[in-house]
Amino acid sequence: MSEIIRRDPRKEWIARNRLHPDHLSVLAELGEGTAATEWMGPNGVIRRNPHAVGFVGPNGVKRIDRSGAQQGGHAAPGAAAQAKESRRQVTIDEPAFLVAVVPDLPGGRLSSHDRDLLGLARQLADADGERPGAVLAVVFAGQEREGGAELEAVGLGDAGVDRLIALDGDAFDGYAPEARLAALSAVEDAFAPRHWLLPDSKLGGADLGRRLAARLRERPATSVWQIEPDETAALGWRCTGRGAAGTSDIQRALPRVVLALAECAEPVAETRHAAQALALAQPLPPLLARIEDLGPVAVDPAGVALSEAEFILSAGNGVKDWEGFHHAAEVLGATEGASRVAVDDGFMPRDRQVGATGTWVTARVYLAVGISGAIQHLQGIQSCDKVVAINLDPGCDMIKRADLAVIGDAASILAALVEKVQRQREEKRDAA
Template sequence: MSDIIRRDPRAEWIARNRLHPLHAAMQPHQLSWMGPNGVLRKNVHGVGFIGPNGIKRIDRSGVQQGGSSKRVASTQEQRVLHQVPAPAFYIGVVPDMVGGRLSSHDRDLLGLARQLAGSDGAVLAVVFGESKETAFATAGVDRLLLLDSEGYAPEQQVLGLRAVDNQFAPRHWLLPDSRSGGAELGRRFAASLGERPATRVWQVKDGACVGRAGAGLQDVAQPLPRLILAAAECAEPVSETRHEALEVQLSTAIASCLPRIEDLGAVAVDPAAIPMAEAEFILSGGNGIKDWELFHKAAVALGATEGASRVAVDDGFMARERQVGASGVWVTARVYVAVGISGAIQHLQGIGACDKVVAINLDPGCDMIKRADLSVIGDGTAVLEALIVAVDNWRNASSGGAGLLANQATRSA
């Protein structure tokens, strides 16, 4: 055979075409290299590259938005592993864990803890109740402590934190100053320790912290205390390193107390009354929806909050406050189901913080399919009908609902 290296024009075309499904796989792994004249050259097509006009390139493959699990896994493997075999001290973090997962506020808090820990300290995350999170390592957690807790039990949680404080003696405690439970728990914990916390902290620098006061119109600077209740965006979340997230156990049992408040469970809320920015499950429709009555029926059956693309809103099928995207509402749902939405760049920006995206579309090459974690190529009407039947069968404790869903989805494809 000849030793001449031949070009592959098709592979080069795929590498230039950002919309091709194999575009990410054809990209060179080098982000920068030294040119023949000693000038450092950068790959202008790299993920997240800042162009000469200050515009960040968008990766339509879904890596930046949390798309394909395989691509995300490969990105995580490229991160530098940070290990702390013998921590000199601990930074304790108690995230809210709404829905059993880390929120954006929790990730900001872990980013702040990572700054305070430095290279010698370890970030100890204390999680109460059931945890569904699988990304503690990439969020900056060095040690993970899972404690049992059911419902609203702040008094018992304070006793748990006291036990953790006695065993690990963290240099600082960080809790989110939020309405999801962190603000109340942090103040209760501070009263138990007899310490005065710094609240609504949005900046920590050089041994001092700055917090909001006076209805958010003033800033108060003070020396960094041991207990910090931080606001959202207090620091940049961890994005360049991955950590061990080793599970640890308490050496002593947590004392029990007689609760003075009885938790009667969660109160049912109408999904239509939940603001889009706070909804955890969104069913969103676009130009591909032909039967909007069926769409509304499916949203009620699934218990999802309704959303829409800009095209559907402009056509008058949905209210303006239900528009998802950069020109509408930025959503952070745990599950986002897009039916008949092709995936304009403004819409993809609006769902960038969603954990799981499910796309139902007839076009296998649209951008929403590329962004989605799970794609269904088929008619949206048939799929929604199958979903309604499957949910009804599941609620009626009838067997065969999942099989009916699979059969109808197969016929629709």
């Protein structure tokens, strides 16, 4: 390559024309977006070059856009990184006290309820700026970690955890309230946290928290949704919780064991914490379990209410092979749903309709087959975790919403999927 600088008039023109589709990439290539406008002078004074600010507009007039949009092409990855770094790192070396939290981690992930609870724990821990407490999360690592998410990837530090006790072992798998309770008692003996916070969620923290409270002989506050500082109370806080099947509010001094509802506090957003691992000094004593978990029972997916189904296979106008669709739902073990068009055309019953005019669903996986995604339908699937779309039209709204979209013929893709699942099951059966 020669040293001669060659000008590319076309690129210069694109660089001037900020409406050109390649504007940002060309800017980046020419290095104009990175022109230094501010630097530290030799005497420690910030120097500015006012001429380097802005860009030359399409008519040759200099424009200054103070919104920062013009650095978009460059700044996009940088801005994301900056947003991440903008979290303040907080390390608490010598905590004055501990706030123990037992998150549910359904499916091995922090739920929004868990995050809210950790936010509440931070409120309690950080109330006194001079003598901050530390949030101690007790996590049962065996918790249905099929997704393969590792503990670090769960983002406990970002959620506000200073100390972490990960309890591993087969004993905690499935429904093992006795083993978990024994572990929590061991944590209580070893660390004596000032507060115990658990989510008041069905079969998660609600069950375990009540057992813990009974074991610790503490009277817990249940269904707590608000806490306020209160000098007169023993622990310095007052809480409000629901009572009498949600028809009354009970205001009382904050006890040691608290079972809190979702949205009890804002989740941690501005700080990042260490999530430093702790271990129990003594191994847990062996325990004779009186409750034995025989595993999940196969439930007829068609009998599950659409609004609480976990896995929905939903059909729309693009489905032509209805036999194949029903067969796929049966093989995959999915609950069937439908868009309004499919229902209006008489292919599916009315109670299977998903969307604003039908059922609002909360599935973990929503597999939309041949649904282009009318806004009413997208409203209905707002709270679904993962949306998979199979569609012929790559530009439709459902594809934009989907976490995974496959463009192609619905019938053949479903058939291939069914075959794959069946083959997998047979292999498993042969192996067993």
